[in-house]
Amino acid sequence: MDALTLARWQFAVTTVYHFFFVPLTLGLVWAVAILQTAWVVTGKPTYLRLTKFWGKLFLINFAMGVVTGIVQEFQFGMNWSEYSRFVGDVFGAPLAIEALLAFFLESTFLGVWIFGWDRLPKKVHLATIWLVALGSNLSAIWILIANSFMQQPVGYVLRNGRAEMDSFLALITNPHVFVQFPHVVTGGMATAAFFMLGISAWHLRKQRDPVNVEDFRRSFRFGAVYALVATVAVMLVGHTQAQYMMRVQPMKMAAAEALWETENPAPMSLFTWGNEPERRDVFAVKVPGLLSFLAYNDFTGEVRGIKQLQAEYEQRFGPGEYAPPVKWTYWTFRGMVGAGMVMLLLAAAAVVGVLRERFEQSRWLLAALVPAIALPYIANSTGWIFTEIGRQPWIVFGLQKTADAVSPNVLPSEVLLSLVVFTLLYGALMGACVYLLRKYARAGTVAADPHGSPTLEPYAARV
Amino acid sequence: MAFDLNSLWFVLVAVLFIGFFVLEGFDFGVGILLPFLGKTDEERRRIINTIGPVWDGNEVWILTAGGAIFAAFPHWYATLFSGFYLALLLMLAAMIVRGVAFEFRSKDKHPAWRATWDWLIFAGSAVPALLWGVALGNLLKGVPINGQMQFVGGFFDLLNPYTLVAGLASLTAFITHGAIFLHLKSTDVICVRAMKAIKTVGPIATAAVFLFVAATYAWTDAFGQLGVNPGLVPLLAIGAMLAAGAFVHRNLLGWAFTMTSVAIACATITIFMALYPRVMISSLDPNWSLTIYNASSTPYTLKVMSLVALVFVPIVLLYQGWTYWVFRHRITPSTTLEY
Numbered sequence: 001m002d003a004l005t006l007a008r009w010q011f012a013v014t015t016v017y018h019f020f021f022v023p024l025t026l027g028l029v030w031a032v033a034i035l036q037t038a039w040v041v042t043g044k045p046t047y048l049r050l051t052k053f054w055g056k057l058f059l060i061n062f063a064m065g066v067v068t069g070i071v072q073e074f075q076f077g078m079n080w081s082e083y084s085r086f087v088g089d090v091f092g093a094p095l096a097i098e099a100l101l102a103f104f105l106e107s108t109f110l111g112v113w114i115f116g117w118d119r120l121p122k123k124v125h126l127a128t129i130w131l132v133a134l135g136s137n138l139s140a141i142w143i144l145i146a147n148s149f150m151q152q153p154v155g156y157v158l159r160n161g162r163a164e165m166d167s168f169l170a171l172i173t174n175p176h177v178f179v180q181f182p183h184v185v186t187g188g189m190a191t192a193a194f195f196m197l198g199i200s201a202w203h204l205r206k207q208r209d210p211v212n213v214e215d216f217r218r219s220f221r222f223g224a225v226y227a228l229v230a231t232v233a234v235m236l237v238g239h240t241q242a243q244y245m246m247r248v249q250p251m252k253m254a255a256a257e258a259l260w261e262t263e264n265p266a267p268m269s270l271f272t273w274g275n276e277p278e279r280r281d282v283f284a285v286k287v288p289g290l291l292s293f294l295a296y297n298d299f300t301g302e303v304r305g306i307k308q309l310q311a312e313y314e315q316r317f318g319p320g321e322y323a324p325p326v327k328w329t330y331w332t333f334r335g336m337v338g339a340g341m342v343m344l345l346l347a348a349a350a351v352v353g354v355l356r357e358r359f360e361q362s363r364w365l366l367a368a369l370v371p372a373i374a375l376p377y378i379a380n381s382t383g384w385i386f387t388e389i390g391r392q393p394w395i396v397f398g399l400q401k402t403a404d405a406v407s408p409n410v411l412p413s414e415v416l417l418s419l420v421v422f423t424l425l426y427g428a429l430m431g432a433c434v435y436l437l438r439k440y441a442r443a444g445t446v447a448a449d450p451h452g453s454p455t456l457e458p459y460a461a462r463v
Numbered sequence: 464m465a466f467d468l469n470s471l472w473f474v475l476v477a478v479l480f481i482g483f484f485v486l487e488g489f490d491f492g493v494g495i496l497l498p499f500l501g502k503t504d505e506e507r508r509r510i511i512n513t514i515g516p517v518w519d520g521n522e523v524w525i526l527t528a529g530g531a532i533f534a535a536f537p538h539w540y541a542t543l544f545s546g547f548y549l550a551l552l553l554m555l556a557a558m559i560v561r562g563v564a565f566e567f568r569s570k571d572k573h574p575a576w577r578a579t580w581d582w583l584i585f586a587g588s589a590v591p592a593l594l595w596g597v598a599l600g601n602l603l604k605g606v607p608i609n610g611q612m613q614f615v616g617g618f619f620d621l622l623n624p625y626t627l628v629a630g631l632a633s634l635t636a637f638i639t640h641g642a643i644f645l646h647l648k649s650t651d652v653i654c655v656r657a658m659k660a661i662k663t664v665g666p667i668a669t670a671a672v673f674l675f676v677a678a679t680y681a682w683t684d685a686f687g688q689l690g691v692n693p694g695l696v697p698l699l700a701i702g703a704m705l706a707a708g709a710f711v712h713r714n715l716l717g718w719a720f721t722m723t724s725v726a727i728a729c730a731t732i733t734i735f736m737a738l739y740p741r742v743m744i745s746s747l748d749p750n751w752s753l754t755i756y757n758a759s760s761t762p763y764t765l766k767v768m769s770l771v772a773l774v775f776v777p778i779v780l781l782y783q784g785w786t787y788w789v790f791r792h793r794i795t796p797s798t799t800l801e802y
Contacts, residue, residue: 059566060566060567060570062566063562063563063565063566063567064563066519066562067558067559067560067562067563068559070526070555070558070559070562071555071559073526073529073530074529074544074551074555076533076540076544077529077533077540077541077543077544077545078544078545078548078551078552079545081541081542081544081545082541084533084537084540084541084544085537085538085541085612087537088533088534088537088538088540088541088760089537089760089761089764090764091533092530092533092534092535092537092540092760092764093534093764093767093768095530095533095534096527096530096531096533096534096535096768096771097530097534097768097771098530099523099526099527099529099530099531100527100530100771100772100775100776100779101771101775103523103526103527104520104523104527104779104782104783105782107519107520107522107523108519108520108523108779108782108783108786109782110519111515111516111517111518111519111520111786112516112786112789114515114516114801115512115515115516115790115801116516116789117799118799119789119790120789164760164761164763164764165760165761165763165764165767166763168763168764168767407541407545407548408613409545409546409613409614409615410545410548414548414549417549417552418548418552421552421556425556425559425560429559429560429563432563432567433563433567435571436567436570436571439570439571440570
């Protein structure tokens with residue numbers, strides 16, 4: 001394999017892996033902050049136990065997000081040096097600002113939060129977790145400003161053989177940021193909500209220790225509402241984003257639907273088995289007019305197909321292949337949307353259960369919610385694979401192709417080595433992380449008691 | 464040469480490196496000393512907890528330095544990171560296991576689990592402590608960079624007597640710096656052992672810094688007309704190491720810590736002064752060196768970034784300073800241990 005293919009695999013592996021941890025951080029930090037606020041306001045010990053319990057899981061996850069994020073910041077220069085030279089004048093700024101505004105804030109105050117329980121006045125200590133929440137979400141804004149530039153470049157001029165910034169304001173008010181950031185943040189909230197629901201459901205099934213059960217009833221109610229609000233929100237903003245993408249990255253959306261020909265009204269594919277080289281369907285089930293409706297809120301309206309877009313791009317950018325791999329975009333898009341649909345049903349069922357005070361008796365719901373923890377992870381990963389693969393062959397849409405972005409001086413053997421090192425290292429760390437999350441999740445809130453040791457023994461051993 | 468925005472960003476990158484070395488330097492040192500100064504599990508936990516609240520914030524200094532280089536000098540970022548590929552891979556692997564180790568280590572009681580993470584903390588601290596010296600030494604010593612700003616050497620081009628001396632200096636200086644920090648932040652047996660470490664490694668570090676300065680005179684163009692002659696700064700680095708030794712002798716460890724900080728800062732300043740206005744020296748042709756002009760972003764980007772930095776760097780310094788104030792107390796056997 002050549003250095004380009006290996007570098008792409010490395011970016012895929014390290015980025016998808018990094019994004020296993022980020023959404024939970026983004027969403028769970030609000031939950032921890034809210035629970036701690038509830039404790040400071042009401043003084044009820046249940047909220048302290050819950051803060052400690054979810055806080056511990058938050059910390060285990062956070063550490064993984066931080067260390068895998070370091071790779072992200074260095075990797076552009078290591079594997080994508082031509083990209084870095086070409087867009088550094090624009091792209092470097094949000095990355096540097098992310099470190100200065102967000103990384104310092106979250107890392108510094110997280111340290112204070114972990115170690116400050118006995119050293120700070122209650123309210124000052126509470127403020128630190130809110131600052132961590134602010135820091136993590138600020139970090140998301142700045143990295144998405146950077147990513148949005150790759151999807152929809154703005155605020156630049158082509159000069160001296162590179163993209164040079166000519167409006168910082170345009171860069172940070174890129175309309176793409178306003179559809180992408182809400183989608184990522186609400187996706188993170190949904191991830192955290194299902195994480196909370198799944199673990200709470202597991203404890204409610206076990207029914208150990210009345211205090212523990214009462215705490216998880218509370219968590220369940222919180223998680224159910226959080227899940228429904230976040231899932232509805234992530235779908236609504238996702239829909240807005242898709243409509244927006246129809247305009248700015250029509251090829252990505254055509255590939256997401258395996259829409260070979262321009263159609264009006266355009267049908268929505270439920271299932272397509274296609275012949276990608278020949279750009280035709282082999283077998284397909286479609287709903288007439290639905291794609292037009294999703295795109296324009298109207299059952300008529302032209303949606304451009306891959307073939308027409310290919311011809312348009314050839315005229316604009318010269319000869320070349322401008323369609324992304326359709327199988328990948330089509331199925332990852334369906335993975336994301338499909339997982340979202342199931343999440344919506346489960347979240348709605350959980351909220352109904354809460355409203356009727358019947359969730360604890362609903363064995364199927366509790367049983368379903370445990371594996372449902374995986375659903376947002378599927379949606380997050382497929383969503384990002386979709387959006388990044390869907391942009392191909394471009395690394396920066398319309399400006400630079402991925403093939404031209406790779407470091408020319410790094411040998412394939414070096415990239416292979418780093419790919420293997422990261423994959424093995426990440427695999428081993430994932431094992432350790434899942435082991436700890438499982439152990440602390442099962443231990444329950446009573447074991448996470450503030451006076452207990454942080455090296456708690458599994459709950460069962462204590463009773 | 465006028466002091467322009469390019470120069471301002473060069474200074475800012477230097478400041479970020481100094482901040483990183485002075486702060487993360489001591490937590491590297493503590494990490495390296497961990498398996499040797501902590502005999503029991505409880506002792507090791509106390510050692511880790513001395514840097515527990517601050518190590519992550521310290522590490523952000525290098526992430527910000529990386530980001531600043533990317534934003535202000537994209538070609539520097541591209542050439543350095545793609546050129547030092549394997550060295551950076553090692554460094555990244557070290558930083559990854561180290562960060563996770565701090566958080567995971569005490570969350571399970573199994574002795575093998577804890578021992579594994581302890582050694583990962585050691586390796587994850589020792590490797591970057593050595594490699595950062597090697598890396599900075601290479602910037603000044605010069606590496607094979609061609610006319611297209613591409614690094615054309617390999618991993619072993621980065622290892623030569625000068626850069627290894629620089630690495631030895633950073634490694635030993637950080638260990639000493641960390642041992643003094645540990646002495647200031649601990650009590651009882653750990654405090655005593657930290658003093659022993661200071662007295663063992665301190666003289667080696669002083670010699671290494673002396674060697675580094677001498678090697679910089681002998682093997683680089685630092686004192687030629689190309690960069691800014693660092694003048695007394697390198698001598699200050701040696702002087703500060705000697706002063707640190709004197710303060711240790713009089714049991715004034717706070718002052719000793721200040722002196723090792725000064726020494727680390729002065730050694731870093733020496734390299735950056737000798738570089739200026741270059742950022743990476745080409746060993747193939749001086750005209751192919753990367754400078755703060757041919758590697759830089761546009762004046763517009765530099766202006767935007769300057770405004771951001773001038774507003775936020777002081778804020779960061781304030782709140783990070785505050786955390787050091789909050790956690791100024793020593794870790795005693797009765798302190799609640801979080802890590």
